[in-house]
Amino acid sequence: MPGLTKYPPFPDNVPTHPLLVVDYELLKAGDEAEVEKFWTAATSLGFWYMKNHGADELVNGMFEMGEETMNLPFEEKMKFEQGDDGMSFGYKAPGANATDETGARDFVEFINTSQDDALAFPKPVHRTYPSTVNARMEHTIRPFIQLSAEVNTTLMEILGKRLGFKEGTIAQLHRLDETSGSETRCIKSLPRPEGISEEKAALGAHTDFGSITFLHNRLGGLQVMPPGSDRWQYIKPMAGHAVCNLGDAMYIFSGGILKSNLHRVVPAPGAQAVLPRWSLAMFTRPGDSVVLRALTEESPVVAEAVANAPDKSIFNSGQTSKEWFARRVKNQRTKNQKGPTTWRQSRGTEHRRDAA
Numbered sequence: 292m293p294g295l296t297k298y299p300p301f302p303d304n305v306p307t308h309p310l311l312v313v314d315y316e317l318l319k320a321g322d323e324a325e326v327e328k329f330w331t332a333a334t335s336l337g338f339w340y341m342k343n344h345g346a347d348e349l350v351n352g353m354f355e356m357g358e359e360t361m362n363l364p365f366e367e368k369m370k371f372e373q374g375d376d377g378m379s380f381g382y383k384a385p386g387a388n389a390t391d392e393t394g395a396r397d398f399v400e401f402i403n404t405s406q407d408d409a410l411a412f413p414k415p416v417h418r419t420y421p422s423t424v425n426a427r428m429e430h431t432i433r434p435f436i437q438l439s440a441e442v443n444t445t446l447m448e449i450l451g452k453r454l455g456f457k458e459g460t461i462a463q464l465h466r467l468d469e470t471s472g473s474e475t476r477c478i479k480s481l482p483r484p485e486g487i488s489e490e491k492a493a494l495g496a497h498t499d500f501g502s503i504t505f506l507h508n509r510l511g512g513l514q515v516m517p518p519g520s521d522r523w524q525y526i527k528p529m530a531g532h533a534v535c536n537l538g539d540a541m542y543i544f545s546g547g548i549l550k551s552n553l554h555r556v557v558p559a560p561g562a563q564a565v566l567p568r569w570s571l572a573m574f575t576r577p578g579d580s581v582v583l584r585a586l587t588e589e590s591p592v593v594a595e596a597v598a599n600a601p602d603k604s605i606f607n608s609g610q611t612s613k614e615w616f617a618r619r620v621k622n623q624r625t626k627n628q629k630g631p632t633t634w635r636q637s638r639g640t641e642h643r644r645d646a647a
């Protein structure tokens with residue numbers, strides 16, 4: 292499937308949310324109108340399409356790695372399962388995560404590779420991986436992570452500049468030489484199992500845990516709930532366009548000026564529903580030691596936003612990036628569910644009034 296070039300069309304009779312399209316080449320060249328459009332996207336929904344990012348070939352290789360990995364025998368994959376202690380690197384079996392407070396299980400599987408492990412390969416920093424990952428680590432995964440990290444940091448620095456931060460402020464929080472939760476994830480979601488409703492989430496409603504996500508998908512299924520709406524709307528996949536979105540760390544650093552919106556994944560709609568759905572994300576997250584708090588001393592604009600915020604508690608989380616991330620991952624695991632309290636402990640900023 293990842294190798295296919297033709298897919299059944301995305302249906303035109305489902306609710307779809309349009310996104311602004313930003314051109315990465317124009318952004319890098321400092322084109323003012325493009326930067327303005329990007330700022331609008333980042334401060335409204337926090338999602339945008341991005342073209343001219345240069346990652347397409349590596350993305351295809353990553354999907355091949357994902358397919359090779361998912362085709363391994365289940366017992367082999369389980370040797371590399373991420374476990375229940377709050378680490379998200381490695382394989383995640385279908386059903387290993389809860390999707391809501393009732394403990395309903397997800398039905399996607401993923402293979403996550405840590406940025407640190409890919410950069411230091413063959414020396415493990417966090418863990419080891421299946422043979423299919425190791426085989427492509429140097430030719431596919433490491434270059435994909437390096438390119439994605441550069442794209443993500445470039446995008447965040449542009450936003451940091453608009454917020455009034457000194458150059459390098461955001462990049463410093465995401466250094467490649469500090470260990471972090473940054474990782475790439477290839478997700479496989481089988482066609483909707485018999486008896487499961489179309490509305491049932493394959494991946495539950497969430498805001499992203501880290502700073503920024505560079506996402507590539509072929510089939511529909513990703514949905515957002517735009518601010519002020521109570522309806523889920525699809526994001527239509529567009530060939531050659533990544534879907535990018537901001538996570539909670541950028542929301543917190545910016546005092547809520549930059550948005551991390553609620554989203555989820557449901558089975559692909561319409562004629563696409565019969566195919567397995569693949570997606571690939573690169574999650575850039577702050578360095579492990581970075582405290583998640585609004586950068587009020589670095590920017591008067593951020594200071595003012597926090598001063599005017601009705602609920603300031605989220606802007607001083609009291610947690611490092613490592614603690615925040617481990618808490619969310621651990622409390623989402625099916626094995627750790629002890630009712631709604633565990634689920635609540637897995638949450639980031641989903642409860643925010645403007646998140647949904």
Ligand SMILES: O=C(O)CCC(=O)C(=O)O
Pocket residue numbers: 476478494499506508512513554555556570571572
């Ligand atoms: O598969 C997708 O389209 C999105 C996945 C996602 O939201 C995530 O892994 O955080």
Ligand SMILES: [Fe+2]
Pocket residue numbers: 497498499554
């Ligand atoms: Fe997400």
